[in-house]
Amino acid sequence: MTVEREPEKFKPKGTWVFVIGLAVLLFVLWLSVYLILLGRGVNT
Amino acid sequence: MHVDPYERNWMRIAVGVLVVFAILITVAGFMLGIQVPTNEARVDPATFENELPWSEPGLRTLVEGEEYEAYIIARQFSYDTGGEPIVVPKGARVTFYVTSADVQHGFSLEGTNVNMMIIPGQVSKLSATFDEAGEYNFICHEYCGVGHAFMYGTLTVEG
Amino acid sequence: MLEDRTVQPTYKLDKGEKRFIGWHLIVAIIALTIGSLFGPLQAFDHAGVDLYGPLDFLLDPSRGYYQGLTIHGVLNALIWTTFFITGFLTLTVIKGLGRKLAYPWLNQLGFWMMVVGLLTAAVPLVITNEATVLYTFYPPLEASSLFYIGLTLVVVGSWIEGYGMYLTFWKWRKENPNTRSPFVTFAALVTMVMWQVATLGIAGEILGMLLPHSFGWFGGTDPQLARTLFWFTGHPLVYFWLLPAYLSWYAMLPRQAGGKMFSDSMARLAFWLFLILSVPLGFHHQFVDPGVPAGWKFIHALLTFGVAFPSLLTAFTVVASLEYAGRRNGGKGLFGWLTKLRWSDPSVAAQLLAGILFIFGGIGGIMNASYNINLALHNTTWVPGHFHLTVASAVTLTFIGISYWLVPYLTGRALWKPKVAVAGAWIYFVGMLVFSNAMHVVGLLGAPRRTPLGDAPYIPGEWAGHLWRVAAGGLTMWIGIMIFVVVIVATVFAGRRLGEGEEIEIPIAEAIEDPQKTPVWLDRWRPWLIATVVIILLAYGPQLYEQIFNAQLTAPGITP
Numbered sequence: 001m002t003v004e005r006e007p008e009k010f011k012p013k014g015t016w017v018f019v020i021g022l023a024v025l026l027f028v029l030w031l032s033v034y035l036i037l038l039g040r041g042v043n044t
Numbered sequence: 045m046h047v048d049p050y051e052r053n054w055m056r057i058a059v060g061v062l063v064v065f066a067i068l069i070t071v072a073g074f075m076l077g078i079q080v081p082t083n084e085a086r087v088d089p090a091t092f093e094n095e096l097p098w099s100e101p102g103l104r105t106l107v108e109g110e111e112y113e114a115y116i117i118a119r120q121f122s123y124d125t126g127g128e129p130i131v132v133p134k135g136a137r138v139t140f141y142v143t144s145a146d147v148q149h150g151f152s153l154e155g156t157n158v159n160m161m162i163i164p165g166q167v168s169k170l171s172a173t174f175d176e177a178g179e180y181n182f183i184c185h186e187y188c189g190v191g192h193a194f195m196y197g198t199l200t201v202e203g
Numbered sequence: 204m205l206e207d208r209t210v211q212p213t214y215k216l217d218k219g220e221k222r223f224i225g226w227h228l229i230v231a232i233i234a235l236t237i238g239s240l241f242g243p244l245q246a247f248d249h250a251g252v253d254l255y256g257p258l259d260f261l262l263d264p265s266r267g268y269y270q271g272l273t274i275h276g277v278l279n280a281l282i283w284t285t286f287f288i289t290g291f292l293t294l295t296v297i298k299g300l301g302r303k304l305a306y307p308w309l310n311q312l313g314f315w316m317m318v319v320g321l322l323t324a325a326v327p328l329v330i331t332n333e334a335t336v337l338y339t340f341y342p343p344l345e346a347s348s349l350f351y352i353g354l355t356l357v358v359v360g361s362w363i364e365g366y367g368m369y370l371t372f373w374k375w376r377k378e379n380p381n382t383r384s385p386f387v388t389f390a391a392l393v394t395m396v397m398w399q400v401a402t403l404g405i406a407g408e409i410l411g412m413l414l415p416h417s418f419g420w421f422g423g424t425d426p427q428l429a430r431t432l433f434w435f436t437g438h439p440l441v442y443f444w445l446l447p448a449y450l451s452w453y454a455m456l457p458r459q460a461g462g463k464m465f466s467d468s469m470a471r472l473a474f475w476l477f478l479i480l481s482v483p484l485g486f487h488h489q490f491v492d493p494g495v496p497a498g499w500k501f502i503h504a505l506l507t508f509g510v511a512f513p514s515l516l517t518a519f520t521v522v523a524s525l526e527y528a529g530r531r532n533g534g535k536g537l538f539g540w541l542t543k544l545r546w547s548d549p550s551v552a553a554q555l556l557a558g559i560l561f562i563f564g565g566i567g568g569i570m571n572a573s574y575n576i577n578l579a580l581h582n583t584t585w586v587p588g589h590f591h592l593t594v595a596s597a598v599t600l601t602f603i604g605i606s607y608w609l610v611p612y613l614t615g616r617a618l619w620k621p622k623v624a625v626a627g628a629w630i631y632f633v634g635m636l637v638f639s640n641a642m643h644v645v646g647l648l649g650a651p652r653r654t655p656l657g658d659a660p661y662i663p664g665e666w667a668g669h670l671w672r673v674a675a676g677g678l679t680m681w682i683g684i685m686i687f688v689v690v691i692v693a694t695v696f697a698g699r700r701l702g703e704g705e706e707i708e709i710p711i712a713e714a715i716e717d718p719q720k721t722p723v724w725l726d727r728w729r730p731w732l733i734a735t736v737v738i739i740l741l742a743y744g745p746q747l748y749e750q751i752f753n754a755q756l757t758a759p760g761i762t763p
Contacts, residue, residue, distance in 0.1 A: 010530070010715070012465070012523035014537045016050045019519050023061050026566045033570055034068060036647065037579045042077040043157040043170045045468050045722050051519050058515040062508040062569075069504065069574040073497075078575050080490045082497035089423075089758050120761075147343045147761050148426055150582050154649050157578045161492045163426050164343060164758040168493040181661045185582035185651035187337055189344070189763040190266045193658040 081160050085167040087143055102126025112138045118162045119145040121191030134203030139171040150185035174201040214301035225613045227290025231283050232691060238278030239684045241271040246677025248657040250670045263332045268655040274328060276338030280594055282321060287602045288447045289364045292391035296368045298709050299388030305371040313363030316356050324353025335763050342424040345760030348417040351409050358402050365395035383718045383726050386467055387711055390450040393474045397481050398443045404435025416760060425754040427494035434485035442481040444594050448601040452521045458712035459551050460544045462528025467714040469520045471725040476513040479734045483742030490577040499746050506742060507572035514565055549624035553604030556632040557597050564592030584650045588642030596635055603687050610691055612707035616698030624690045631683025638676025645669040
């Protein structure tokens with residue numbers, strides 16, 4: 001298999017999109033439980 | 045040290061998300077009053093039941109219809125509420141003080157943010173306000189022996 | 204001119220070294236086989252089906268669930284992991300440095316001490332039913348002294364294996380003062396050093412309180428202090444598990460997928476950050492404890508966000524390495540490379556699936572760590588849902604993947620039916636998705652962990668659907684594990700002997716950039732060790748002082 005690119009020119013674009021998706025997923029899931037927490041009321 | 049530009053930007057985003065989370069938990073905890081238990085008081089597991097308040101566990105009224113306290117002793121495998129059921133009117137705020145007479149237990153009151161570890165020698169304190177009538181179970185969620193699965197109680201909100 | 208060390212290290216392990224590593228795997232895989240047997244039993248209990256009957260001869264019928272759960276936790280989370288890790292890291296030290304262990308008898312001593320410890324603890328755990336205290340053994344629940352002694356020997360044995368590794372590295376360093384330490388060895392050393400520091404907590408708990416109490420020297424224990432000491436170790440324990448998996452993801456998987464290590468420097472930085480940040484944040488396991496002040500809990504929550512950072516870094520660096528491999532294999536477009544990752548290689552498939560599961564495990568972990576968010580999660584089934592995505596997926600499925608080349612390497616036999624191995628990984632993956640999702644959901648609804656839900660009178664009927672998914676997922680996972688065990692056993696006893704030139708190569712990825720260009724500050728121990736100690740003193744010092752000097756040993760032990 002011939003190497004398509006020189007290593008130094010490799011740009012991880014797919015990785016970039018993947019980690020952005022990861023951040024979005026993290027944020028949305030976290031927020032959904034945060035809202036559940038707020039819905040259960042004050043405890044002090 | 046060479047850092048790929050995409051990776052550098054990812055580091056900024058990751059830190060940003062974590063900072064947002066830190067802000068939100070600070071708001072909820074220190075401004076909205078949704079807090080974790082803190083160190084409230086210590087007792088001697090061998091003698092604490094000999095004097096008040098623990099010699100008379102159960103519900104106490106501070107302000108009729110509004111403010112209550114519940115002293116509850118957890119022991120294998122039930123919650124001692126002084127032999128009386130816990131019944132409060134709608135809108136009441138109840139502060140729970142719970143300790144253990146034997147092993148580690150849990151105390152988790154459904155539908156609320158009262159979730160605490162109950163540890164011999166330590167007093168656990170959190171409160172809840174009940175805006176809706178109904179039955180609310182509080183269960184033990186820490187393994188405490190063979191009867192653990194049966195350890196729960198019920199709080200009734202009338203109105 | 205510095206030697207180019209990026210080419211494949213050429214040192215060949217001899218039979219004795221292979222056998223030593225192999226023994227670790229034998230113990231580990233036997234532990235996993237026995238430990239995972241209890242998984243489906245627990246899962247079916249949750250759906251209201253009691254399958255413990257046939258095991259009455261072994262387990263005490265009145266508490267079969269809890270004894271089984273203790274065996275499941277100890278064998279899976281402590282024994283499978285510790286033995287696999289010490290064996291695997293011994294390999295990476297030898298192979299990375301290209302030399303024999305400095306004092307092989309020392310490593311042997313450590314290993315056999317761990318075995319003696321395991322057998323000692325196994326007596327009360329399995330035979331005499333005197334250790335049904337779960338893997339956290341919280342006092343006042345009290346187990347037989349043999350249980351505590353056994354665990355102590357396992358931990359001390361692992362320390363000694365670490366000492367053997369450090370001495371080997373030290374010898375290499377004296378002969379090679381200007382060469383960057385090979386990444387696979389560096390990562391192993393960081394893991395073992397972090398573990399040495401971390402285990403001081405349970406060492407103090409067991410040797411300072413639980414063991415003397417079990418001998419009758421103290422009238423009671425201080426259960427809050429016990430928890431604080433346990434979780435001093437309990438959090439970095441998960442990094443002891445994870446870092447060897449990360450080692451494979453960073454430095455081996457890219458080669459197996461046909462690529463290179465994206466960034467040697469970033470990988471090292473991540474490992475150093477784990478060294479300094481794994482320990483000083485154990486209070487996030489104690490967010491709802493009554494005896495720890497809220498302020499300290501909050502500080503540990505922020506520190507935990509700090510330790511999430513190197514994992515988020517790892518996500519980028521590892522995925523970038525895989526993208527490089529996939530594109531090298533002909534992948535096009537933003538995501539075409541994903542399909543070009545040698546999914547037919549069982550080792551690659553298992554590790555990629557482990558990584559996918561870990562996405563959800565890591566997200567859940569950040570949520571657990573978020574201070575008051577924990578109020579909605581603590582001690583619900585969300586927690587085991589979370590840790591099955593981490594230790595039972597990221598770690599276990601990766602170790603399974605590693606085994607798929609390591610066992611052929613050690614035995615000189617070809618892997619038996621690789622397609623079956625690949626299928627097993629996918630079966631486990633699907634089972635885990637179903638199981639863990641159901642556990643997270645029913646946990647948010649209020650279901651408690653560590654509880655035979657089939658017995659609990661307060662379970663509402665609405666939960667039945669979720670609990671059946673727990674059962675189905677759990678059974679599926681177990682089938683996946685059994686496929687792994689069958690493949691390994693078949694390989695060991697009936698695998699085709701590999702011929703000349705067919706020997707398995709230990710996959711060590713070349714780095715895209717020359718590791719000799721990695722900055723020196725990423726290869727010097729002293730500053731990072733100092734930072735490790737300082738941060739721990741700051742984050743734990745005041746509370747440990749407070750809790751130890753105000754300890755009240757007044758809670759008598761109770762045998763469950």
